[in-house]
Amino acid sequence: MMVNHPEGIAADSTGAPPMLSVKGLRKVYQVDGGEIEAVRNLTFDIAPGQLVCVVGPSGAGKTTLLKCIAGLLSPTSGSIELRGEPVVGPPHSMAVVFQEYGRSLYPWMSVRANIELPLKNQGMPRAERKKLVDEALAAVELSHVPNSYPWQLSGGMQQRVAIARAVAYKPQILLMDEPFAAVDAQTRADLEDLVRNIWQKLGVTIIFITHDIDESVYLGERVLVLSNSPTVVQEDLTIDLPVERDQLTTRSSARFTELRAHVYEQIQLAKAGTLTGAVPVVKKRRK
Numbered sequence: 001m002m003v004n005h006p007e008g009i010a011a012d013s014t015g016a017p018p019m020l021s022v023k024g025l026r027k028v029y030q031v032d033g034g035e036i037e038a039v040r041n042l043t044f045d046i047a048p049g050q051l052v053c054v055v056g057p058s059g060a061g062k063t064t065l066l067k068c069i070a071g072l073l074s075p076t077s078g079s080i081e082l083r084g085e086p087v088v089g090p091p092h093s094m095a096v097v098f099q100e101y102g103r104s105l106y107p108w109m110s111v112r113a114n115i116e117l118p119l120k121n122q123g124m125p126r127a128e129r130k131k132l133v134d135e136a137l138a139a140v141e142l143s144h145v146p147n148s149y150p151w152q153l154s155g156g157m158q159q160r161v162a163i164a165r166a167v168a169y170k171p172q173i174l175l176m177d178e179p180f181a182a183v184d185a186q187t188r189a190d191l192e193d194l195v196r197n198i199w200q201k202l203g204v205t206i207i208f209i210t211h212d213i214d215e216s217v218y219l220g221e222r223v224l225v226l227s228n229s230p231t232v233v234q235e236d237l238t239i240d241l242p243v244e245r246d247q248l249t250t251r252s253s254a255r256f257t258e259l260r261a262h263v264y265e266q267i268q269l270a271k272a273g274t275l276t277g278a279v280p281v282v283k284k285r286r287k
């Protein structure tokens with residue numbers, strides 16, 4: 001049987017307030033001659049330390065949701081709260097890893113300097129910076145290349161640098177927007193294991209956006225399936241796989257197959273707009 005969260009409620013046995021609370025989020029973009037309602041009504045909580053994957057059809061509003069959470073876009077209506085405080089700009093306690101690692105690293109700076117930069121900008125003393133960068137390099141298994149430049153590394157290694165930079169910053173929430181979409185399958189599998197490793201070691205809350213159904217089930221403790229745009233939460237699914245996962249055993253287990261089939265079915269329904277009747281809406285602006 002599939003286990004679903006009651007709508008919008010994050011499971012937290014400690015009774016602590018949610019790390020993140022999204023309430024009635026709506027985002028309408030103003031475009032030439034009209035409006036596009038990208039996100040209609042999203043409500044959910046995320047408990048501290050959860051690893052939540054967000055999946056949905058292309059154009060479902062995943063990136064829009066992430067940008068609103070990161071304080072890079074303001075919602076048209078509804079609210080986003082981080083530990084009970086409204087998000088009105090990029091919060092200090094958040095770090096974001098984007099898909100385009102090539103554009104997120106400075107090519108003229110060494111790996112170490114790239115990871116160190118946000119800490120330097122915070123005015124952190126040199127010794128403390130060095131310790132955090134060394135720990136982050138070890139966490140992503142790049143301790144052997146601190147003085148290399150990003151362009152000397154493979155795509156997968158560059159994405160590790162981007163992850164290290166986020167980890168060194170010690171965020172309360174790590175947002176990841178399709179971070180492995182541009183790397184090959186083998187590297188992607190390694191990076192998925194790296195994310196679960198970091199999550200287990202550091203206990204950080206992670207929101208991981210992906211369009212890959214298998215990836216969402218393999219990585220997540222919970223999967224939020226978004227509907228087609230204009231977006232609502234179509235399904236909030238608990239992934240009851242063991243915490244210790246590995247690419248071979250987990251992916252060949254009967255439960256994994258069952259869960260991935262379920263998410264696949266939900267995405268198909270989302271694409272067809274079956275549950276929500278949702279279709280992209282372009283409204284004419286009143287003159």
Ligand SMILES: Nc1ncnc2c1ncn2[C@@H]1O[C@H](COP(=O)(O)OP(=O)(O)OP(=O)(O)O)[C@@H](O)[C@H]1O
Nearest residue numbers: 029031036038057058059060061062063064211229
């Ligand atoms: N800056 C913008 N201006 C106007 N419309 C936008 C803008 N950004 C996104 N949209 C529209 O909002 C909807 C949701 O887009 P968004 O990029 O958030 O979806 P997504 O789920 O991340 O897509 P994908 O999986 O293809 O990356 C789409 O219809 C898109 O065309």
